[in-house]
Amino acid sequence: xxxxxxxxxxxxxxxxxxxxxxxxxxxxxxxxxxxxxxxxxxxxxxxxxxxxxxxxxxxxxxxxxxxxxxxxxxxxxxxxxxxxxxxxxxxxxxxxxxxxxxxxxxxxxxxxxxxxxxxxxxxxxxxxxxxxxxxxxxxxxxxxxxxxxxxxxxxxxxxxxxxxxxxxxxxxxxxxxxxxxxxxxxxxxxxxxxxxxxxxxxxxxxxxxxxxxxxxxxxxxxxxxxxxxxxxxxxxxxxxxxxxxxxxxxxxxxxxxxxxxxxxxxxxxxxxxxxxxxxxxxxxxxxxxxxxxxxxxxxxxxxxxxxxxxxxxxxxxxxxxxxxxxxxxxxxxxxxxxxxxxxxxxxxxxxxxxxxxxxxxxxxxxxxxxxxxxxxxxxxxxxxxxxxxxxxxxxxxxxxxxxxxxxxxxxxxxxxxxxxxxxxxxxxxxxxxxxxxxxxxxxxxxxxxxxxxxxxxxxxxxxxxxxxxxxxxxxxxxxxxxxxxxxxxxxxxxxxxxxxxxxxxxxxxxxxxxxxxxxxxxxxxxxxxxxxxxxxxxxxxxxxxxxxxxxxxxxxxxxxxxxxxxxxxxxxxxxxxxxxxxxxxxxxxxxxxxxxxxxxxxxxxxxxxxxxxxxxxxxxxxxxxxxxxxxxxxxx
Amino acid sequence: xxxxxxxxxxxxxxxxxxxxxxxxxxxxxxxxxxxxxxxxxxxxxxxxxxxxxxxxxxxxxxxxxxxxxxxxxxxxxxxxxxxxxxxxxxxxxxxxxxxxxxxxxxxxx
Numbered sequence: 001x002x003x004x005x006x007x008x009x010x011x012x013x014x015x016x017x018x019x020x021x022x023x024x025x026x027x028x029x030x031x032x033x034x035x036x037x038x039x040x041x042x043x044x045x046x047x048x049x050x051x052x053x054x055x056x057x058x059x060x061x062x063x064x065x066x067x068x069x070x071x072x073x074x075x076x077x078x079x080x081x082x083x084x085x086x087x088x089x090x091x092x093x094x095x096x097x098x099x100x101x102x103x104x105x106x107x108x109x110x111x112x113x114x115x116x117x118x119x120x121x122x123x124x125x126x127x128x129x130x131x132x133x134x135x136x137x138x139x140x141x142x143x144x145x146x147x148x149x150x151x152x153x154x155x156x157x158x159x160x161x162x163x164x165x166x167x168x169x170x171x172x173x174x175x176x177x178x179x180x181x182x183x184x185x186x187x188x189x190x191x192x193x194x195x196x197x198x199x200x201x202x203x204x205x206x207x208x209x210x211x212x213x214x215x216x217x218x219x220x221x222x223x224x225x226x227x228x229x230x231x232x233x234x235x236x237x238x239x240x241x242x243x244x245x246x247x248x249x250x251x252x253x254x255x256x257x258x259x260x261x262x263x264x265x266x267x268x269x270x271x272x273x274x275x276x277x278x279x280x281x282x283x284x285x286x287x288x289x290x291x292x293x294x295x296x297x298x299x300x301x302x303x304x305x306x307x308x309x310x311x312x313x314x315x316x317x318x319x320x321x322x323x324x325x326x327x328x329x330x331x332x333x334x335x336x337x338x339x340x341x342x343x344x345x346x347x348x349x350x351x352x353x354x355x356x357x358x359x360x361x362x363x364x365x366x367x368x369x370x371x372x373x374x375x376x377x378x379x380x381x382x383x384x385x386x387x388x389x390x391x392x393x394x395x396x397x398x399x400x401x402x403x404x405x406x407x408x409x410x411x412x413x414x415x416x417x418x419x420x421x422x423x424x425x426x427x428x429x430x431x432x433x434x435x436x437x438x439x440x441x442x443x444x445x446x447x448x449x450x451x452x453x454x455x456x457x458x459x460x461x462x463x464x465x466x467x468x469x470x471x472x473x474x475x476x477x478x479x480x481x482x483x484x485x486x487x488x489x490x491x492x493x494x495x496x497x498x499x500x501x502x503x504x505x506x507x508x509x510x511x512x513x514x515x516x517x518x519x520x521x522x523x524x525x526x527x528x529x530x531x532x533x534x535x536x537x538x539x540x541x542x543x544x545x546x547x548x549x550x551x552x553x554x555x556x557x558x559x560x561x562x563x564x565x566x567x568x569x570x571x572x573x574x575x576x577x578x579x580x581x582x583x584x585x586x587x588x589x590x591x592x593x594x595x596x597x598x599x600x601x602x603x604x605x606x607x608x609x610x611x612x613x614x615x616x617x618x619x620x621x622x623x624x625x626x627x628x629x630x631x632x633x634x635x636x
Numbered sequence: 637x638x639x640x641x642x643x644x645x646x647x648x649x650x651x652x653x654x655x656x657x658x659x660x661x662x663x664x665x666x667x668x669x670x671x672x673x674x675x676x677x678x679x680x681x682x683x684x685x686x687x688x689x690x691x692x693x694x695x696x697x698x699x700x701x702x703x704x705x706x707x708x709x710x711x712x713x714x715x716x717x718x719x720x721x722x723x724x725x726x727x728x729x730x731x732x733x734x735x736x737x738x739x740x741x742x743x744x745x
Contacts, residue, residue, distance in 0.1 A: 107702070115676040117716070122719060123669065237696075238695050238696025238698050284681070284683075295676060318724075329709050333709060622649050626654070627732075628643065628735040
């Protein structure tokens, strides 16, 4: 990296300072008096990652350095980086929140995110390392028509990354706003600018280290919280859960969730219900469909696939998945305690009153365990967890942007526009940096444009497209002799179109009539709830009165949201595609789109035979199994 | 991107050692993959259709459902451990032998 670049990096750093300073004056979960702690912790984490980027920037000279850290990452390092790439805010805050609100179902949801790595380990990681180079399309282009593969591969990578990126940017903006109170737009820009600094200057080297640092911080933060939660019970699982189900706040939550049947249940039965399935997942087929998207989609996520090109051998690729599974699985088990701990100590209603999705469960638990909202330690821990959440979003976004940028620069610009490797190395790196800026700017723009939209389902959609298009294509080109260019093109197009198309006519889209009906329910129940709460407010029991105050805030919020929802769809009768109700009733398209994606590759290959695909089959098959020339492949 | 012409790929995949490696690996991986997928989907399917089973308390308030969900983690880790041990002790050695021979051009075809 030359002097000019270093100067630019330094100015970028200085430019970030006002953003950090804003945290000192904003309104969020942290009280004014302790805002400086948040400021200090954020600044420390940003300084550390910027230092890493600075060191990394000196090592990024070639395209291989930029895309794959020169293939010099060890299996253990890559395992931590995969965990850092994968554990998004959705898993860190989202799953803990889901458990705190719905108990067992939240924990069950986390299992699929780990099992997904078995597919990655058994059929994807090692062959991809053996025959791939920088991108998903490299694997497809090995035996099939390179130009066609680079075009469909890049389009699919950009589609999947954009869905995932939008969910991360919007989720990140909302999260930073809730945690530390800076404006949504500024939060989105801060995430975008930081991520750009890492990727632009440090390429994959910096991205890898930012992901490793973030994963370590995440594990440390969670471990500390879990020890504090679990220690009083002498690390006994039944002892801890016994206390959770005996808690009146948890029992009240279950009663609200199940409605009328609760009237005939004892308090103990209500509490126990929190540990049983069915409070969140009501449609089994939908849940299986989501499970399929997770289990097969992870192996087709471009930013995860890309991580396997950073290690030198198939053995290291295998080792990195085993490390990643240990870290990711261990983390979800910690989440079990974070979620149930938050339900017991903070209370489901209090968590939902700050954020209806439950995302604040872990941060609020941290604040409580440190001594509460008025204590130094409580605010320090809240600040630390908030900073980790921020680092989490930035690290995931960096991985996604790098994957999308490599598809644009390596596949479309070098591969399709210039027709191969004739582009000089310097120009390849410049193309990669330009593509990074384009994707980064796009991420910030989409993030701001999508303000206030419900984008949570976009993560599930990204997994569904990856499972329906990328996964069948990669799997069959690696393992099926007859697989051809025609099959891959058909699979990519049909998998993507079916997954996206079904989602557009699914319940994920806004249907004005359904919104009005749901809001009407809230208005109808308001009076009865309000009088019950007013009754409780007069109670002499301090505990009951404080619970009632929390319930009152939650009710006010729910009513305000319902009014807001109705206002948003005012004057409309149909969804944006002109539907009164969903055509496809499942929220996740996987169960239909994944088999169709496979079928498309099969039929396309059988209908359109390709001589090149068949001639190169022995080479692909020998190389993916034995790793012949794999080390040379990464060197050229 | 094409590999150096010194390697006859057809000879590699017709090499009895490669075919032995391929057979062992294919069978092992397919079996493990099918087992893992079926075992995982038992969790959501059971949660939907066998709720009474999931409610049975096994260890204090800890019920079958929680134990089964925790078992999923153990089994996933077990599969990963089992596979990497088998691959490390057997597949890697066979693959290295074949790769070394052909990369050096020892096998005349």
